[in-house]
Amino acid sequence: MSGKRSLIRSGTTVDQMVRAISDRIVTGFLRPGEKLDETSLAARFDVSRTPVREALGRLSAIGLVERRPNRGAIVAVVTQEHLASMFESMAELEAICARFSAERMTSGERRSLEIEHQASARLVQLGAEEDYEYFNTEFHARLYRGAHNAHIYEMTVMTRSRLAPFRRAQFMLPGRLAKSWQEHDAIVTAIMRGDGNAAGKAAKDHVSIVGEASAVFAVGDQARAAPRHQ
Amino acid sequence: MSGKRSLIRSGTTVDQMVRAISDRIVTGFLRPGEKLDETSLAARFDVSRTPVREALGRLSAIGLVERRPNRGAIVAVVTQEHLASMFESMAELEAICARFSAERMTSGERRSLEIEHQASARLVQLGAEEDYEYFNTEFHARLYRGAHNAHIYEMTVMTRSRLAPFRRAQFMLPGRLAKSWQEHDAIVTAIMRGDGNAAGKAAKDHVSIVGEASAVFAVGDQARAAPRHQ
């Protein structure tokens, strides 16, 4: 039975599973504490248990699932407290990235940062939330790269990915788009001035606001979740 | 059908492999860039390829090995640059922990921090490097816990463990012991005052100095460096 894979998008097979399972976890389809037995998952994704095991290993490495030896894996229980700690960490990490960016970005990086930032103003006027979300991701990625520190980059990207599920609906809030742009503007301005402290503070405030806005949605998702048969 | 396991100490089988391989890596027995093919490792440890794969997965998660899809795994190449970035990250993380500790430590935590710190002064007078090293680890752990932020705690501990091999000989330097204690003293004083900014700055300076002192020892290992994959 080695024909076509049934779950298809692109990339490595097990990588797809990681994304798929992680999606199911963060969307609440799989609830925290729920048991993840390998056989069911293998059947569900039409693969063998081997890639399932590897996927569970990776998911446990990034903290989405918890593995007990010989006792199976469960969806990691992210307490409200731990979630808050991750948002706070994110704010600190972004602050570091912004500060370093202000001090270290090359002229080319500064230029493209400002150009893209200015270009995104149109998206705000149009209210193009999807497009702005894409730009927003790239904007923050520029900050992470601009810090010119590989390890901080890794930690920041990983933390951000872990927080991604809880940050989804942030731009749904009315007026959030424009506020986000203004906060970005404060960061960019500080970076262009080379003012690391101001850039760091602006970034921290920016992320803190996003965290508070997103926390609301996190609570709702955690409260109730879809029941599963089987 | 291979009878008893040959490598046995205690714990899970694959966990032993992780420790064994990680030991070989940090001791330099396996050099950066060296190819780790699963078959050889399986034969070497007298297990099948399956636990080897899982072990490699975990090692890649903690950054000790690098896995290329369909192209095997190699011992992670820690360039001088990347090492510097980790030390810099460590300084920033410790600064955050110290700042938060100054703001959030309970009175009990503050008290025991200062008591232990004062007690360690004796170790400096005696020149007990081993004992001081043990205390030093505990001192920093107190700072990490005192930040009252689970995620920052995780990142800091992980970064510190990744840096451990490069920080070994730091107290060999003459006078380092006394300087370390004085730097600790500055951190403790700031924390007791509740001055987060001062505590953060003192911690950052402290770790930065350690980083510079340790970097010297790391140079020898980095004779040749393979190109990194962006």
Add this chain to the structure above:
DNA sequence: GAGGCAAAAAGTGCATGCAATTGCCTCCCG
């Protein structure tokens, strides 16, 4: 002689099967 293409060899990725450990249910004894 050099460069490119193709085929074989090597090595990874996944599937399947078997052994071992865990949790639970039942039955026996106090």
Add this chain to the structure above:
DNA sequence: CGGGAGGCAATTGCATGCACTTTTTGCCTC
């Protein structure tokens, strides 16, 4: 009637085998 020990079922952990990707080597052509 309650508690504990033993057996049974279910699930994890590991071994082995096959398919696909990558790399290397040899041959052919220019």
